[in-house]
Amino acid sequence: VVHIAAVNKDRSFDDYQRIYNTIAEKIREEDEYDGYIGYGPILVRLGWHSSGTYDKNDNTGGSYGGTMRFKLEQSDGANNGLGNARAFMEPILKEFPWISHGDLYTLGAVCAVQELQGPKVKWRPGRVDMPEDTTPKNGRLPDAANGADYVRNFYARLNMNDREAVALTGAHCLGRTHLKNSGFDGPWGAASNSFTNEFFVNLLNEQWKLQKNKAGNMQYDSPKGYMMLETDYALVQDPAYLKIVKEFANNEGAFFKEFASCFQKLLENGIDYPKDAPTYVFKTLDEQDL
Numbered sequence: 001v002v003h004i005a006a007v008n009k010d011r012s013f014d015d016y017q018r019i020y021n022t023i024a025e026k027i028r029e030e031d032e033y034d035g036y037i038g039y040g041p042i043l044v045r046l047g048w049h050s051s052g053t054y055d056k057n058d059n060t061g062g063s064y065g066g067t068m069r070f071k072l073e074q075s076d077g078a079n080n081g082l083g084n085a086r087a088f089m090e091p092i093l094k095e096f097p098w099i100s101h102g103d104l105y106t107l108g109a110v111c112a113v114q115e116l117q118g119p120k121v122k123w124r125p126g127r128v129d130m131p132e133d134t135t136p137k138n139g140r141l142p143d144a145a146n147g148a149d150y151v152r153n154f155y156a157r158l159n160m161n162d163r164e165a166v167a168l169t170g171a172h173c174l175g176r177t178h179l180k181n182s183g184f185d186g187p188w189g190a191a192s193n194s195f196t197n198e199f200f201v202n203l204l205n206e207q208w209k210l211q212k213n214k215a216g217n218m219q220y221d222s223p224k225g226y227m228m229l230e231t232d233y234a235l236v237q238d239p240a241y242l243k244i245v246k247e248f249a250n251n252e253g254a255f256f257k258e259f260a261s262c263f264q265k266l267l268e269n270g271i272d273y274p275k276d277a278p279t280y281v282f283k284t285l286d287e288q289d290l
């Protein structure tokens with residue numbers, strides 16, 4: 001499968017910055033969502049799950065075709081709860097009908113990372129909505145009840161190495177798990193709507209106890225009410241991963257630099273960009289004094 005980015009000559013940086021600002025202002029306005037966590041984290045998850053179906057072996061899946069708009073992909077249990085993020089995006093699609101779903105969902109994820117004080121993430125337009133029959137089969141997204149070998153193997157399918165795998169999982173500094181969505185619970189209390197290296201600091205500094213949660217699933221819990229999925233905790237069980245966790249826990253800048261590059265790579269997996277395709281770095285609302 002080959003997906004060539006279709007550069008829309010009628011649209012400029014300003015058009016996409018306008019969409020960015022609309023999303024960012026809506027995140028700021030609708031701050032009560034999910035116990036005042038807000039929409040940022042779930043918008044990051046929408047962009048990630050739109051891209052996480054990619055398979056480097058045949059170049060199928062990924063964000064290009066916007067197949068997350070179809071109920072087949074939405075019915076994958078791993079996507080439970082993302083209807084809230086898609087509903088958030090509906091009015092944006094109405095106001096800007098010229099943008100593809102793949103471009104919008106990935107732009108929303110970049111907007112959320114940046115507005116939650118994360119690193120600047122480069123973004124390129126050109127994804128084209130594809131027909132329903134191009135939707136990848138369910139089952140390509142990861143399952144949390146696994147260890148380090150599974151994690152390494154999963155990320156390899158997305159063409160991500162150990163450093164990229166650890167950095168990407170660092171997005172679990174945002175938001176929380178919801179029993180009704182995934183059967184995992186927590187964390188509690190922690191304000192999880194700013195993008196930091198806290199996930200790595202917690203992994204190293206908290207005491208973790210593996211236990212069955214009230215849905216009967218295994219997760220690691222800490223006395224302070226933090227939690228880790230088994231695939232999160234795998235990052236301190238595996239010596240190669242642990243070395244990177246320590247680096248990122250002690251150097252937030254190194255984490256930000258790696259996250260910025262591999263998140264862009266994740267969102268662009270499977271797409272060939274012509275050399276004249278533009279690359280955008282959006283301004284935050286703060287930088288525009290908005």
Ligand code: HEM
Pocket residue numbers: 041042044045048080081142143144145151154168169171172174175176177178179181182183184229231263
């Ligand atoms: C082995 C890989 C991964 C597994 C097994 C995994 C699993 C999960 C699970 C079970 C949840 C809870 C969903 C819910 O109950 O609402 C979750 C939430 C989340 N994940 Fe991951 N994840 C993985 C990698 C990633 C990556 C690569 C990113 C982004 C770069 C990411 C971003 C998020 C965010 C932001 C949330 C919070 C969403 C919210 O608060 O609604 N995850 N993840």
Ligand SMILES: CCN(CC)c1nc(N)c2ccccc2n1
Pocket residue numbers: 172173174175176177186187190191192198199202226227228229232
């Ligand atoms: C770093 C602790 N937090 C957020 C305060 C956290 N920890 C996690 N382990 C986590 C796992 C999946 C989704 C969100 C998550 N959030």
